[in-house]
Amino acid sequence: MTDRHVKMVGPVVRGMDADLAEAVIEAVEIDNPGAQVHVDDRGGYIRVSVPQRCRLTQTSLEEALGRPFPLAQLEPSLSAFAGRMNLTDDEIVWYLDRED
Amino acid sequence: MPRLARSEWYDLARDMNWKVSYVEESDAWPDELSTAKGIPMEAWWGWDEPYKVSYREYVHNQAGKDASVYAVNSVVARSKMFSQLDEGWKSAILAHYGAIAAAEYLASIGESRMGRFGRAAAWRNMALYGTLDEIRHGQIQTYFPYGLLDREPRADWAHKTFHTNEWGAIAARHLFDDMFTANDAVSTAIQLTFTFETGFTNLQFLGMAADAMEVGDIDFGALISSIQTDEARHSQQGEPTMKLLIEHGHKDYAQKLVDHMFWRSWHVFALLTGLSMDYYTPLEHRSHSFKEFMDEWIVKQFLDQFRDFGLEPSWYWEDFLKETNWYHHALHLGVWFWRPTVWWNPDGGVSPAEREWLEEKYPGWNDTFGRYWDVIAENVRNGRPELTLPETFPMVCNMCQIPLCNPAGHAAGHLDSPVPLVHDHAGRRYTFCSQPCKWIFEQNPGRFQGHMSIIDRFLAGQIQPPTVPGALAYMGLSPEEMGRDATDCSWAFANGTVLTRGA
Numbered sequence: 001m002t003d004r005h006v007k008m009v010g011p012v013v014r015g016m017d018a019d020l021a022e023a024v025i026e027a028v029e030i031d032n033p034g035a036q037v038h039v040d041d042r043g044g045y046i047r048v049s050v051p052q053r054c055r056l057t058q059t060s061l062e063e064a065l066g067r068p069f070p071l072a073q074l075e076p077s078l079s080a081f082a083g084r085m086n087l088t089d090d091e092i093v094w095y096l097d098r099e100d
Numbered sequence: 101m102p103r104l105a106r107s108e109w110y111d112l113a114r115d116m117n118w119k120v121s122y123v124e125e126s127d128a129w130p131d132e133l134s135t136a137k138g139i140p141m142e143a144w145w146g147w148d149e150p151y152k153v154s155y156r157e158y159v160h161n162q163a164g165k166d167a168s169v170y171a172v173n174s175v176v177a178r179s180k181m182f183s184q185l186d187e188g189w190k191s192a193i194l195a196h197y198g199a200i201a202a203a204e205y206l207a208s209i210g211e212s213r214m215g216r217f218g219r220a221a222a223w224r225n226m227a228l229y230g231t232l233d234e235i236r237h238g239q240i241q242t243y244f245p246y247g248l249l250d251r252e253p254r255a256d257w258a259h260k261t262f263h264t265n266e267w268g269a270i271a272a273r274h275l276f277d278d279m280f281t282a283n284d285a286v287s288t289a290i291q292l293t294f295t296f297e298t299g300f301t302n303l304q305f306l307g308m309a310a311d312a313m314e315v316g317d318i319d320f321g322a323l324i325s326s327i328q329t330d331e332a333r334h335s336q337q338g339e340p341t342m343k344l345l346i347e348h349g350h351k352d353y354a355q356k357l358v359d360h361m362f363w364r365s366w367h368v369f370a371l372l373t374g375l376s377m378d379y380y381t382p383l384e385h386r387s388h389s390f391k392e393f394m395d396e397w398i399v400k401q402f403l404d405q406f407r408d409f410g411l412e413p414s415w416y417w418e419d420f421l422k423e424t425n426w427y428h429h430a431l432h433l434g435v436w437f438w439r440p441t442v443w444w445n446p447d448g449g450v451s452p453a454e455r456e457w458l459e460e461k462y463p464g465w466n467d468t469f470g471r472y473w474d475v476i477a478e479n480v481r482n483g484r485p486e487l488t489l490p491e492t493f494p495m496v497c498n499m500c501q502i503p504l505c506n507p508a509g510h511a512a513g514h515l516d517s518p519v520p521l522v523h524d525h526a527g528r529r530y531t532f533c534s535q536p537c538k539w540i541f542e543q544n545p546g547r548f549q550g551h552m553s554i555i556d557r558f559l560a561g562q563i564q565p566p567t568v569p570g571a572l573a574y575m576g577l578s579p580e581e582m583g584r585d586a587t588d589c590s591w592a593f594a595n596g597t598v599l600t601r602g603a
Binding site for chain 2: 005007016042043072073076078079082084087096
């Protein structure tokens with residue numbers, strides 16, 4: 001591969017759940033300080049992405065929503081994601097390891 | 101809800117693994133159904149899914165998903181929304197329901213095979229959710245078109261397609277049997293969940309959801325984007341399976357499984373999604389071209405992901421990239437010309453404004469594919485529709501079961517030769533559209549050699565009378581069901597602007 005595009009990772013939120021998508025964007029901005037958060041709203045889905053590694057914590061998401069929100073409840077709105085995923089009790093990390 | 105955090109009890113509850121003693125391991129997990137590749141049982145027990153969900157959470161989430169999607173459906177059903185949809189868009193959703201709905205039930209067979217023959221309890225647990233997911237997808241995607249029957253009788257192809265010998269149904273069955281109904285657990289994890297679901301289903305289920313929202317079809321948009329939330333989870337059975345294969349020295353095997361199913365998936369999605377996005381979706385509502393969606397979901401997102409495991413782009417990657425420029429345009433020409441052979445109304449979709457868009461998205465389109473449409477449009481305008489309809493049939497590929505359109509690819513400058521690939525095996529001649537389709541056959545001829553394409557059946561005298569009407573009857577298409585142009589060829593009369601549909 002000679003193409004060296006920036007590898008973007010992160011959640012793709014269902015377009016019907018735009019309110020939650022707003023909160024996810026806000027939380028991703030808090031949880032990934034210094035990273036440029038890219039949002040691509042395609043109507044039917046909203047792609048939120050960060051280069052290489054994207055963290056989303058329950059704390060930030062609850063703060064953005066203003067109500068309790070266990071991460072397991074994200075699933076009905078999580079249509080897809082870019083990168084690989086690691087889900088623990090209080091955070092999700094989407095990532096890609098390979099450098100080239 | 102349990103007071104403990106999930107991580108405090110999850111592994112214990114999930115990992116119900118033990119060494120069998122009453123039977124041989126090879127009897128409990130026969131290699132034909134399970135595939136061990138010599139990896140010891142205890143190593144399989146290290147299989148760990150990245151996307152975790154407890155059964156309680158699963159049931160809670162799924163009930164909520166269904167409640168919200170059925171609520172949209174029940175509101176929309178009382179409105180005039182469907183009748184007011186663009187005719188081309190209606191064709192896209194009819195094609196979708198016919199090709200996909202019953203296939204979802206078939207996918208539940210593949211999931212349940214992993215749920216029984218996967219070699220780790222964690223995997224079997226994920227596959228149980230996957231089985232229930234696919235049953236949900238089968239039910240919901242037969243229920244929604246059922247609600248359309250009074251307005252569109254051909255919505256019953258959601259049920260009917262897979263019970264017919266319509267050529268697209270033969271192609272879909274051949275693919276899905278290879279991928280999941282007749283596949284072992286390991287190959288299903290790599291081919292169905294990793295390749296097909298992490299990669300390609302996003303195109304149809306999210307790419308089309310984007311277009312659906314533009315078109316105003318919230319019913320379809322809500323449906324398919326919700327289905328994809330299940331896929332995003334159960335497709336994660338691929339990663340831990342892939343990891344184990346690679347850790348135990350079977351990277352080449354994993355790569356081959358991906359190469360095989362990536363190509364097959366590409367061809368069927370070019371046919372289904374390619375035509376829907378670039379020709380059937382009304383111009384003013386197209387959010388991206390098919391090629392742009394391919395670039396976003398496959399060429400970037402999926403490629404990044406499989407390279408992350410140390411796999412490389414398939415040996416045919418350059419040919420694949422080339423095909424993204426022409427293959428679905430050639431298929432569209434063929435499907436439109438042989439429109440009586442499909443259960444939807446193909447939209448020619450080549451008015452001057454649409455051609456301008458096609459030229460912008462696919463530079464050179466006017467000088468290549470446009471020239472065929474010039475002749476077709478002239479015949480339409482001259483009142484000679486018979487010249488735009490088939491008198492015979494095209495050759496069909498013995499792997500993807502899709503008609504060969506190599507001459508169009510050659511004429512457009514993307515293929516070195518217009519000639520199909522021929523392969524003689526065990527006293528029979530096979531025809532292929534492409535090197536990868538031929539390669540897939542050669543990797544495992546015993547798996548594919550007995551299948552007869554619809555053209556093989558025609559030539560063998562199985563289709564009687566051996567005429568176009570005889571073949572249409574064989575395909576299960578009554579005159580009322582046969583496809584015709586979605587807009588009575590309004591595009592051929594359009595003069596610089598898109599006509600109101602149905603004009």
